[in-house]
Amino acid sequence: MAGGSSLGTADLMILLVLMRLGDDAYGVTIARDIEETTRRPVALASVYATLDRLVERGLATSELGEPTAERGGRAKKYFRITGKGLRAVRAAKQSLVKLWKDLPQLA
C-alpha cells in the first residue's frame, strides 16, 4: 500500500460504510451504521472530522442536498467514495488479508 493512501481504522470503516450506503450516505445514516456495527455510541463530530479528512485526501466527495424543516432549515451533506478511495480500500483489504493468513488462530 502506498504511504500516501494508507488508511486508519476510522478512515477504512467510514469508507466501507460509504460503499454500503451508496446515495444515502450523510452524517446521520453513516453514524447510525457505525453504531449498529460496532455497538458503541458515536460522536457525529468525529464522523465529520474523518469525512472531512477523507474529502481533503480525495478519497471521498461531498455534495449538499436540499434544506428541510425537519433539520431546522439546514441541508444534508451527502458523501460518496471516489475511485481513489475505492483503490485505497482494496489495498487495505489485501494487506489485512495477507496479515490474517499468517495467524491461524484468528481464522
Next chain:
Amino acid sequence: MTIQPPPSGARLLRRLVPNENHDALLGDLCEEYQRDRSLRWYRAQILAAIVVGSLKNVRRHWLLALRAIVIGAATLVAYFQVFGIMVLNKVHWIRLPGLAGFFVMASLFFLAGFAVSGWAIVRFDRRYGIALALPFAAVMTALSFADIARTLWTPHSLATVEMFFTLLVKPLFPVSVLAGGYAATRRARLA
C-alpha cells in the same frame, strides 16, 4: 410542528469554534433529536463537536498554538508584576478579614490572573474561538497537577494555607483560563 433542540447548543458551538461550517452537523443533530434522542445526548454531541473542532484547529495551526502559550505566559507575568506589586504595596491598608479572608482574596486574585491570560490569548486572534486557549490550559493543568502530586507526596513541607491553595485553587487555574477565553470569543448569531 417540529421539535427543535434548544438553540443555545448551536450558539455555543458557533461561538467557540467559529471558523468551521457546522450546518450539516447541526442539521443531523436536529434530525436525530426529533427522532428519539434525549437532550443529554444532544448536549454531549455539542460538547464533542466543540472538543473535536478545537483540537482540529490546534493541530492545523500548531504554530499559533505555540504562540498562544507564549502570550498566556507573558500576560500572566505582566499581570503578577503589575497587580502583584500594586497589591503588595497597598496590603498594609487593606483590612484583611482574617486568614480565611486572605485565602479567598488571594485565590480570587490568582484566578483573575489566569482568566486575564485566557482572555488575552483568544482576544489576540479570535478566528479560532476557544481553540488557542486550550494548549495553555493544558499546560496549566499539567503544572497544577504536578504541584498537587508534589504536595501529596510531601505534605509536611507546606503550611496549611498553602496546601489548601494547592489542592483547592490550583486545579481551577485551567478552568479560569478557559472562562477568560470564553469571555473573549465573539457572540454568535444563529443562522
